[in-house]
Amino acid sequence: MLIRIRKAWDQLRDSEATPEAVFLDRRRLMTLAAAGTLFAVGACDAADGPARAEGAASGSTGAAPDPSASLYPAKRNPAFTLDRPLTEEQWASTYNNFYEFGTHKQVWAHADKLQTRPWAVVVDGLVAKPATFAIDELLARVSLEERLYRHRCVEAWSMAVPWTGFPLAALLAKVEPQSAARYVRFETFNDPAVASTQRQPFYPWPYVEGLTIEEAANDLAFLVTGVYGKPAAPQFGAPLRLALPWKYGFKSIKSIVRITLTDQRPVSFWQELGPDEYGFWANVNPAVPHPRWSQAHERVLGTEERRPTLLFNGYGEQVAGLYRGLEGEALYM
Ligand SMILES: Nc1nc2c(c(=O)[nH]1)N[C@H]1C(S)=C(S)[C@@H](COP(=O)(O)O)O[C@H]1N2
Numbered sequence: 001m002l003i004r005i006r007k008a009w010d011q012l013r014d015s016e017a018t019p020e021a022v023f024l025d026r027r028r029l030m031t032l033a034a035a036g037t038l039f040a041v042g043a044c045d046a047a048d049g050p051a052r053a054e055g056a057a058s059g060s061t062g063a064a065p066d067p068s069a070s071l072y073p074a075k076r077n078p079a080f081t082l083d084r085p086l087t088e089e090q091w092a093s094t095y096n097n098f099y100e101f102g103t104h105k106q107v108w109a110h111a112d113k114l115q116t117r118p119w120a121v122v123v124d125g126l127v128a129k130p131a132t133f134a135i136d137e138l139l140a141r142v143s144l145e146e147r148l149y150r151h152r153c154v155e156a157w158s159m160a161v162p163w164t165g166f167p168l169a170a171l172l173a174k175v176e177p178q179s180a181a182r183y184v185r186f187e188t189f190n191d192p193a194v195a196s197t198q199r200q201p202f203y204p205w206p207y208v209e210g211l212t213i214e215e216a217a218n219d220l221a222f223l224v225t226g227v228y229g230k231p232a233a234p235q236f237g238a239p240l241r242l243a244l245p246w247k248y249g250f251k252s253i254k255s256i257v258r259i260t261l262t263d264q265r266p267v268s269f270w271q272e273l274g275p276d277e278y279g280f281w282a283n284v285n286p287a288v289p290h291p292r293w294s295q296a297h298e299r300v301l302g303t304e305e306r307r308p309t310l311l312f313n314g315y316g317e318q319v320a321g322l323y324r325g326l327e328g329e330a331l332y333m
């Protein structure tokens, strides 16, 4: 039994629906109402224009210069090509999902409160060599490259971005996963003093995502440290985020502090909030609608264009094999 929270987005077109506008499990709603913690979840911000504010697109927050700046731009890996133009940086950096800093799209104006140095990433769980990496030490031990990737948000907008980073597999190799490890669980920072939405107990913070070990080993699974030829600005999920271009964007978790190898399938932030709408796999598929809108087309960020969505967001050649024998699973939500 589901209850829908009615908000301004009810009047919006399907393509502008946002995942925060979830149907809530009745029990969760009742529990929260009883505890007095229920509030209306944020409405989608219908103002789509890129903010033209100074500094929105820069990697610098006016604080100390980024210590990794000299690593950029990294050499572009020509294996990753696009079927469309790159999204303008001004758009990609002023239209973001980063719920920790707000449920609207203009989080860039708040995300610069995030201190991205010092920053440590713990890699633990079912590994032979658990480790804590200071971000700049990690950057010194990997080889950065630039990849042009498409990105498809479950809300039916898309962009094409030049990410800089390194394959997730390169990090996992350093800690030597044990054979019992079947999944990789990712966790974002949790700092309510800095991230205002983390003060709202309604949400199951911290943001969590997960992959199978086979997905994590796929060459497309990319850990991002930079974008547009420089260190990533905080709203992109600095200093370390995932890019999983064949999956809906919510799988590409931002500002990672912990990566845990496990034999348990992780329950993600969105799955916990709306299990009837968001699943573990979340592979892009135009033929499988979201319960509240079609996934057949996407709005191309920064343009008037509406494009047909591609199965696996066009990356089927690289990833379709990961899902053979899993036809009984909810692979596309
Ligand atoms: N920690 C965290 N990671 C997150 C999100 C978030 O709210 N918090 N939003 C996700 C969603 S829904 C999308 S579409 C992408 C957006 O990435 P972008 O802002 O760089 O376009 O980040 C994903 N990663």
Ligand SMILES: [Mo]
Residues within 6 Å of the ligand: 097, 152, 153, 154, 155, 248, 249, 250
């Ligand atoms: Mo998204």
